[in-house]
Amino acid sequence: MSDINLLPKNQGILVSKEHGIRVVRFIAFGILSFVVFFSLILFIIRIQSPLTSLKKQEASLLSTLTLSNTKMAKHLIIVDRLTTISTVLGKRPQLDTIVSAFLSKLPPNVTLISLQITLTKVQITGTSDSLLDINTFLNNLVLMVTKKEIIGRLVLQGLSFDAKKGTYNFILEATLL
């Protein structure tokens, strides 16, 4: 017994073609839906973006700041000047303390004739009727050098005797630390 094919050969081709058409239409619809959906999402994202409101806020704050221009300028100048003042005070040599330090090391019988201080060195000219007192003064200064207090080097440039007055004169030079 043999099977009889009731469908003509062309009918099978037509069924597979319709299936193909459906698949292609589905893909096309899918792509279109994807594009539409994505566009909608992007549109919503852009609508809800806070950029515009931020820009408005920025403009409003800037206009408020412009109104406080003087206040801002004054504040910035205060901060800037205080920074500079701090630097100046930090670097400023305290020559008055140097003078006081030398005066405090001076024994009662030694008189200072002159005291010259620059930013790097000190020159002391003095007189005394006693060599012992000059020695005490020198020892005090040497102790300052040893302790690295204000001066780093001490040179006795001259020591002379004034026979008329009966006094000893000395010239010292010290290098400031």
Next chain:
Amino acid sequence: MRKEITIDRYLFVTLYREYKVYFSSLLVMIVSLVLLILFVLPQIQIILSDNQQINAEKELVSILGKNVSFLSSTEETQQSQDFQTVIHALPSEKDFSGILTAIQIAAVKTGVGVGDYSFQVGNLSTTPSGKTLPRLTISLTLNGSISSVAKFLAAMNQSLPLSEVQEISLGDRVSSIIISFYYKPLPPSNFNYSQPIPTLTQQKKDLLEKIKSWEKTVSTSSMDSSSGIGTSSATTGF
């Protein structure tokens, strides 16, 4: 045996009749892809760059907000006083009268007589530039003992405008000093609002208080010397 295909009008017509049902779908796909490439993808790029801009804007708005609230919380009277103090300490230009007043007050306080003085003014026509702070140097002759001159130097160290003693030549009766007074021109007022306003640190606040205390001493002494309490004002030569 190879079958030959002839490309002619009939071939296209045949192909069209065979596949015309697919054309509408194909057209939709092509249009969708074109839309995707021409509009959707650039929009994504715009949104991404917008996000960066939003972050930057948020930061800027936050800084501006802080600056506004800082300035609105700053008391104007107090700020003006602070401003006057720092300008007194570091004038914007060569403050001759301020310098002479400071010297006079220090002299009155320490009992030192001020003799001759000379200013080394420098070029008046040019504005100082560079990193070093401009200064006005003055040579002074002082009449008084070494210890009173030392006190004068200490008083000058705590007076305004700020000064720095460059050289001292102390003698038994007459001494001379070279002293420099600092000044600083005002900066051009081009603010960058997007930068946070620097606040005063505790260290700077302390410094400000210290300078104010010097200023108070100066103003008190100034009142005293103007009321004739000072003894050496006659010898100051001002």
